[in-house]
Amino acid sequence: MAEADFAADAEHSAERKSDRVTIGERYVIEMTHALPELAGCPACVAHDTLSAHSGVIALAPDAFHPVRPNAQKMARIRSPHLLTVHALDEATGSVWLICDAPPGPALTENSNWSEAAVLERVIEPIAAALHTYKESGFTHRAIRPDNVFDPGGRFSVRLGPGLATPPAIFQPDRFEALSSVVCAPATRGNGTIADDVFSLGALAAWLLGGGKPYGSEQPGALTEERMAKGSFTVLAGHLSLSPDVMSLLAAMLSDDPSARPAPRDLLNAADRKGFVARRQVVASMPVQLGPVRVRTARELAWHATRYQTEFTGLFRRGVVERWLSHELGLTQVASRLSVIAKEGAVSADSSLSPYSMMEIIAVLDPFLPMFWDGLWFWPDAIGTLAVAAASEASAFPVDPATAIVAITQGGKLARFAQLSGVEGQVAACQQVQLATRQATIEGPSDVIRLAYLLNPYQACLSSRCVEKRFSTAWALLQWLNAGENVDKPGVSGLLDPYMMTFLFACSHRNGLIEYFDDIAARDNSPWASDLRILAKLQHLYATGPLSGIARQLLPHLSPSLKQWRSRTMRTRRGEDLATAADTGDLIKMFELLNDIKALAKDREAWLAAKREARTLELQQASLTPQSTDVPPKLRAEMFRVATAFGAVTAIASLCLEIVL
């Protein structure tokens, strides 16, 4: 597969140079011609080569705000009131969306709306689109004035795409339900269709209120008021509208998601059929929690997280349970709380554990998100949260990465799913748990793996290539091979942790590895471990020669060569390594450096040489000048030799005497 990709990309390169990309052999994207953002997503000019008149634009979701994990399926949703997404393509190595061009200006630029117009041209068409979403099992989560477009005249508005960015990440607070507002934008999650209905209601209320700019509103500014008075009162209470529309908005803006109408009920909203907003149970006697007087269970849950010490006091004394059962009639909730109180009493200290707190909040209001140690989030947003943890961790009250590690351990998610009243939480929590197991999360540094694992379109988050938006492993490998990798100070090695995790996740997604740790291993140098990983990827993806990468790695592998103690061996391996690098064979390079048998042999030879050297040194030390002295034994021998020689002389002398 990947070989074909590499070959295909060589053809692409000519096009890439001229900043034109062809998608699906049909859409041509002019990368240099940028358009204003659509739905918070950067956009470019695009042409449809098959039908010149259809206006399309290309969306390029940036790495920190990737398209939603199930974007491919969501893109198939068709509705006349929705900007159609024609293609979602990764063939160029990064995600491109081809989407209908907006038919007119966004609603932010048009502020004159009558009740009838809102009902007929906004609520009904968007409700129809939402109905399609609901039927397909998805949520839109990006209904806000700058993502709804007005073609003008009597035409219905058209809703922009909801799949191009993480759910609700760019939603201003006033267009989000309370269960979503309490979370940071990155942790809002997919939500339910009821959240979309709320956004639609909030959009209608905003239009009817004259469309005042909301950009200056501080996040969280309205939350306390909305908690106390209800969202409808705060967002639409001041409007003077007909009673029918008021009751419609009251139902849509209800803080209880189960009380909001379904999109189907809104298809004929213009007929002004009576909507009855269910009234929330409000206590006549408030309970004093720190500086605030609390009247509802939801309010209590929210304030409990803000004034934890005061709440713990009330909870331990049983005030909360009594108030819930006497004032609100929530006897069931009260009895469940007493169970938690008994369990918590076992590990009694002054404050409640995060786990007990999480349970208490979920029992008090099952429609609120999970609360863990100062952090509100929906479990299905953990992937987005992991991205946010990498890019803007300081925006959170606690370190998100540490929190994610704590959350994913010990069945906390399963417990929340059990307590939550929002549908789909069990599946979402199971999915996160499965991903956690596969990603082998052991510490905060591993959390980023979840981002890639939970969203297949998550682009590589490495600061070196984040603007390239690589969402496929081969694209990143090719970029690395082209040598465009810029060395950042403080980062050693060819791959930084983000790239490594990205490559792991890609191979996991392609079914090449099952667990992250399958190809990870600790080496003494980052370059050596890069080689290990890249060699495995070269093998797994069958990419063919990667001489660019090999050449970049080669100069940094000399420390690894040092593990060979023999100089001859080192030189030979170095030469072999260079040859392998020239041919771009990372696997060969890796094998050359990690030949365990040869290493053992080398070590044995080294030990033998060491022994020999020691023996030789001992011998050398024993060869002192004294040892050249004649030993007594030899000296006696010499005496005997001299004596014998004397005897011979004597005999010779005797013979001479006789002869002469």
Place this chain on the structure above:
Amino acid sequence: MTSLVRRGQPMKWTHGLVCGAALAWLPAYSLLIGVLFLPLVIAYFTDTSRNQDMVRMMLPYEFAALIHPLHILWNDEGSLNTTISLLLNPMTSVVGWLSAGAGWFVLEMTLISAKLIRQYQTRSKKAEIAARLKEIHEEWTENPGMPEAS
């Protein structure tokens, strides 16, 4: 005397008797031998080594030098006059005495040559070891400036 005591073998009185008898019956021979063996007598008393190796070693050389004068004396039937004339001839006594020196010289030569041979052997062995050590060192020490393939 110390050397005799050390040997644990005091000169027996029989030696004196033999010397006396020799002087009485063969005065010419005894005189000739006595004079020519003078270096041996001196060596006997001055050599401090344990078993008089030096004397024993010199003995055959002395014999070699003694054979010719003894032959002449034998031919003249052992007359004292011949002995005196032989002893008065400087050649006889000088050769006799030098022969003892020759013995010593031969010994020293062998000792020196042995020493030289050993020295040569040690030196070559040392060089061999040093060469091997250098080889091992070069082969097995970490070399930061290893050839880098490029």
